[in-house]
Amino acid sequence: MAGQSKAHKNVIGVNMKYRTILAVAIVLSCIIACKRQPIGTFAYSIPANSAYSQITDKQMHDAITKGLHECGWTFTETSQNLISATLIAKGKHTVFVYIPYSSTHYEIKYKDSAHLKYKRKDDGTEQIHKAYNQWVSTLNRSIQAHLSSTL
Numbered sequence: 220m221a222g223q224s225k226a227h228k229n230v231i232g233v234n235m236k237y238r239t240i241l242a243v244a245i246v247l248s249c250i251i252a253c254k255r256q257p258i259g260t261f262a263y264s265i266p267a268n269s270a271y272s273q274i275t276d277k278q279m280h281d282a283i284t285k286g287l288h289e290c291g292w293t294f295t296e297t298s299q300n301l302i303s304a305t306l307i308a309k310g311k312h313t314v315f316v317y318i319p320y321s322s323t324h325y326e327i328k329y330k331d332s333a334h335l336k337y338k339r340k341d342d343g344t345e346q347i348h349k350a351y352n353q354w355v356s357t358l359n360r361s362i363q364a365h366l367s368s369t370l
Contacts, residue, residue: 255336258345259352261359263366276322277299278369283318284324286362288352298356303330306354312353325362327355 246281265272280302287294287304294304300321313333318325332339335348 227290232352245319254347254348255338256349256352258329258347259355260326262324263363264324264360265322272323273323274369276320279320279322279325279366281361282365282369283320285365286358289361289365290358308350308354312348312350314354327359362369 292304296302302318315330
């Protein structure tokens with residue numbers, strides 16, 4: 220750059236500054252986006268002709284409520300075969316789900332949340348902070364463990 224004019228050096232300096240700002244913006248966007256994931260599907264159906272095919276609605280209900288309690292969720296019986304549950308994590312994140320169930324099936328469905336970066340995209344897909352999927356996955360495993368212990 221020894222033979223370049225002062226104006227040319229300023230242009231190069233400005234271009235480098237904008238490139239640096241752009242690179243930082245891209246990295247920050249990736250970090251923020253990486254924390255969001257599609258909302259997971261958490262459902263379990265008991266296969267026909269399995270050892271679990273004799274589970275009653277009450278046993279399914281009890282496995283779900285034991286799993287909720289074990290994982291720190293609060294819950295209410297919204298109606299027959301439907302449970303609404305809430306998890307408050309780290310004192311600021313709140314998750315609301317509902318769990319319809321029968322003797323052969325349950326599903327943990329997203330209802331609402333606070334401070335978890337929920338977003339519905341234009342194409343209809345829903346995204347949320349990855350912690351949601353981790354908490355609900357842990358709940359799902361706990362429910363399945365309690366189902367296993369009923370036999």
